[in-house]
Amino acid sequence: MDSLTEAVIDGAPGEELARIRIPTEFVAGHLRVEDVDMFAGMADKDVRKSLRVGPVPMPELAPDEVLVAVMASSINYNTVWSAIFEPLPTFDFLRRYGREGGFASRHDRPFHVLGSDAAGVVVRTGAGVRRWKVGDHVVASAVAVDEQEPATHWDGMLGSRQRAWGYETNFGGLAHYTVLRASQVLPKPPHLTWEEAATATQCAGTAYRMLVSDRGARIKQGDVVLIWGAAGGLGVFAAQLVKNGGGIPVGVVSSEEKAAVARRLGCDVVVNREELGIGGPETSIEAGKRLGRIIRREVGEDPHVAFDYTGRATFGISVFVVRRGGAVVTCGSSSGYQHEYDNRYLWMNVKRIIGSHGANLQELYECIRLFRLGHLMPVISAVYPLAEVGEATRLVQTNGHVGKVGVLCMAPERGMGVTDAETRARLGPERLDPLAGIWKHRN
Structure with missing residues (x-):
């Protein structure tokens, strides 16, 4: 362990950290370019085979960046895509980025x-x-934008050069150190532990933009919101946001164990997707009719909004089932990118499809504020050490988790990082751990 790592773990003040030499390399969860074709012809692309943990060289810091000692991180589905090299190897992104020259060239590595x-x-x-100084406790936005691009000043997600950090850029968060633009950094909620805070940014911010922001569905009191994968990384925050906003969350899950989680998080209605008989786009109308009957029976009306990130398997159902004038908001396609739906139900019923991607910094700030106030809670079903990042990612790949899967990077154990014990005590352990008593944690 290098001297800087030891000092960070010991909680040394910023003045001391600033005096300690930066190491020339650090431990990171990473892929290697020579492994890109390793899954050719394989049915099960097991991410444990491609993800490596070991030393990589420390990059030079650009003038508008900060170097962060990562105490904890988490697994997102883009880590799964990266590790199976689909739909494209991420090294293709890094090569294109590197061709811009200057500091961008650091990202094109093997x-x-x-x-x-x-x-x-x-x-x-x-x-x-x-705006930042050595010693600050921070969380990261997953969106790296070019502040010199005009569109960024309207909405960071509209900039043509915005990139998903750690997916379309190098030096992501599954490591002992990471490089972030200063415009990606926000204060850590002080009552949360490192692993709780690390699971409260990308998915929560994405759900906030999809549902609450004026660039998304803009849900209001009384809105019925259909949430696919209500116990997943995005769904657990969507359920809380809808409930907090006075809406009626209707969650779809894949098991009775996950149904209990969805109810705990506020879903008024929970549907096991096995009841729907989802078999592909060709069955979407029949499945939509079954789902619509269930929702009308339980709520009395059709959904205003469908929150859809699963894609091909559910998108046709979403378009069919939302009410006249309703909206389908989508941010991903974990079951496939090519969507099929009956367009008559879209145009003749004046429905809308809203594409949403990530969250701009202001949206994420508003979302993190809800955590800070105790209105949103992290939902963690498993925490792994960085050395087992392959196992952590495999759990997400096989859908064996609920909520988020955390990864301890530099933090040696869970529970560290709290600087506001009073707020934590006021909220209490049951609120801070919504899965307590209904889901067996993996640690």
Whole structure:
């Protein structure tokens, strides 16, 4: 263990951290370019075979960046995509980025450090950084934008050069150190542990933009919202946001164990997807009719909004089942990108499809504020050490989790990082761990 890592773990003040030399390499969960074709012809692309943990060289810091000692991170589905090299190897993204030259060339390496979530301690700031200092406790936005691009000042997600950090960039959060633009950093909620804070950014921010932001569905009191995968990484935050906003969350899950989780998080109605007989796009109308009957029986009316990130398997149902004038908001396609739906139900009933991607910094700030106020809670079903990042990612790949899967990077154990014990005590352990008593945690 290098001296800086020891000092960070010991909670050294910023003045001391600033005096300690930055190591020349660090431990990271990463892919290697020579492994890109390793799954050719394989049915089971087991991410444990491609994900490596070991030393990588420390990059030079750009003037508008901060170097963060990562205490904890988490697994997102883009880590699964990266590790199976689909739909494209991420090294293709990194090569294109590197061709821009300058500091961008650092990202084109024969390795790719993954991870789009992080909570940690700032240990260095670039010469152009004004709002952050060494020693600050921060969380990361997964969106790296070019602040010199005009569109970014309207909405960071509209910039043509915005990239998913740790997926379309190198030096992500599943590591002991990560490089972030200063415009990606927000204060860590002080009552949360490192692993809780690390699971409260990307998915929660994405759900916030999809449902609450004026760039998404803009849900209001009384809205009936259909949430596919209500016990998943996005769904657990969608359920809380709908309930907090006075809406009626209707969750679809894949098992009775996950149904209990969805109910605990506030879903008024929970549907086991086995009841729907989902078999592909060709059965979407019949499955939609079954789902519609269930929702009308339980709620009395059709959904205003469908929250859909599963894609091909569910999208046709979503378009069919939302009410006249309703909306389908989508941010992903974990079951396949090519969607099929009957367009008559879209145009003749004046429904809308809203594409949503990530969250801009202001949206994420508003979302993190809800955590800070105790209105949103992290939902963690498993925490692994960085050395077992392959196992952590495999759990998400096989859908064996609920909520989020955390990864301890530099933090040696769970429960560290709390600087506001009073708020934590006020909220209490049951609220801070919504899965207590209904889901067996994996630690």
